[in-house]
Each structure stands twice: as structure tokens, then as C-alpha cells.
Amino acid sequence: MNTSLRMTSADLANFPDDGKRREIIDGELYVSTQPHWYHQVLCARFGQFLGEWGDESGRGQVAVAPGLIFAEDDDVAPDVVWASRERLARILEGGKLYAAPELVIEVLSPGRKNIARDRETKLKLYARRDADEYWIADWPRHAVEIYLRAGDTLTLAETLGPGDTLTTPLLPGFAVALDRLFAGFPFAEAVGEGEG
Numbered sequence: 522m523n524t525s526l527r528m529t530s531a532d533l534a535n536f537p538d539d540g541k542r543r544e545i546i547d548g549e550l551y552v553s554t555q556p557h558w559y560h561q562v563l564c565a566r567f568g569q570f571l572g573e574w575g576d577e578s579g580r581g582q583v584a585v586a587p588g589l590i591f592a593e594d595d596d597v598a599p600d601v602v603w604a605s606r607e608r609l610a611r612i613l614e615g616g617k618l619y620a621a622p623e624l625v626i627e628v629l630s631p632g633r634k635n636i637a638r639d640r641e642t643k644l645k646l647y648a649r650r651d652a653d654e655y656w657i658a659d660w661p662r663h664a665v666e667i668y669l670r671a672g673d674t675l676t677l678a679e680t681l682g683p684g685d686t687l688t689t690p691l692l693p694g695f696a697v698a699l700d701r702l703f704a705g706f707p708f709a710e711a712v713g714e715g716e717g
Contacts, residue, residue, distance in 0.1 A: 564586070
């Protein structure tokens with residue numbers, strides 16, 4: 522990539538407020554349109570369940586679509602994050618996160634480009650920037666992929682589906698049945714269909 526064409530956080534401020542999500546990863550601009558209804562409902566549910574657990578445990582906080590600025594050329598807005606009180610005290614400045622929270626969650630959006638961004642580009646970014654866990658949720662399939670830190674990478678540990686319960690040692694006592702997480706969601710065509 523030509524370094525003179527690398528986008529930075531400063532460039533994001535020059536775009537119009539048109540409802541599109543713009544992110545920069547390794548200097549490259551990624552643009553997404555407004556997400557699907559079930560995408561947003563799923564983000565809200567992750568926020569709800571993680572928030573309830575956080576309130577009860579007192580261990581940390583959850584946020585939906587926070588600004589996460591790793592560097593001038595790595596400026597993203599993950600769908601949901603959870604950070605412990607200790608880490609949040611170190612990484613939160615001026616309402617933005619400047620380092621990885623422990624947990625990052627992305628909900629897949631339709632289109633090969635969007636899926637590649639979440640399953641490849643963002644996976645590498647969050648691994649490189651020291652997130653401890655990365656969850657990728659696929660609402661049409663009612664599935665959640667769990668990636669755990671293994672040295673310098675995030676490695677797929679398991680894929681959960683209907684009938685499974687989402688738990689993690691990162692959040693002791695947190696548990697949510699996927700049937701509850703995806704309650705009322707239709708099973709749909711694979712989100713990988715079409716461009717996007």
C-alpha cells in the first residue's frame with residue numbers, strides 16, 4: 522500500500538455524518554452501511570447480558586459500538602466490548618478506548634467483504650493489539666465463534682450453536698443460553714451471500 526494514501530483518525534473527522542460506519546485498519550478505510558435489525562438487536566442483547574453480569578459481579582463494564590483507537594491508522598468501532606475496571610482505568614481517555622479491552626464482539630454483516638473484515642482483518646488486528654477474547658456472532662445461523670488468546674494470536678476455541686450455553690473463564694459466573702440470546706430470531710440465509 523502506498524503510505525501517502527494511508528488514512529488516519531484525523532481523516533475520519535472530515536467525513537459527513539451520513540449514518541455510515543467508517544473504520545481504519547492498517548491505514549485502509551472500511552465503510553459499512555446501517556446494519557440489519559437483528560444485528561442491532563443482538564448487539565443490544567450482548568450489552569444487556571454482559572451488563573447484568575457486570576453489575577452483579579462489579580468486575581467491569583460493557584459498551585456497544587465504542588470508539589477504539591489503537592493508533593492513528595487503526596481506528597475502529599467494534600460492535601460490543603467488555604473491559605474490567607482495572608483495564609478500563611488504563612485505556613479509557615476522553616470517552617474513547619486507546620488499547621484493547623479484554624473482550625471484543627463483532628456481529629457479522631452480509632457480504633463477503635464484511636465477513637472477511639471480521640473473520641480475517643479484525644481478528645488479526647485484535648490479536649495484534651492484545652484482546653484476550655474475540656467473539657464473532659452469526660445471527661442467521663444462531664452461532665457464536667469463540668476465539669481465545671494463544672500467545673500472539675487469537676485462535677478459534679469453539680463454535681456454539683442452538684442448545685449451547687455461552688460461558689468463559691474470563692467472566693466467572695457469566696452464562697447465557699444461545700437459545701435465549703437468539704430468541705425470536707429467524708434462521709436465515711447465510712450472511713455471506715452477496716457483496717457488501
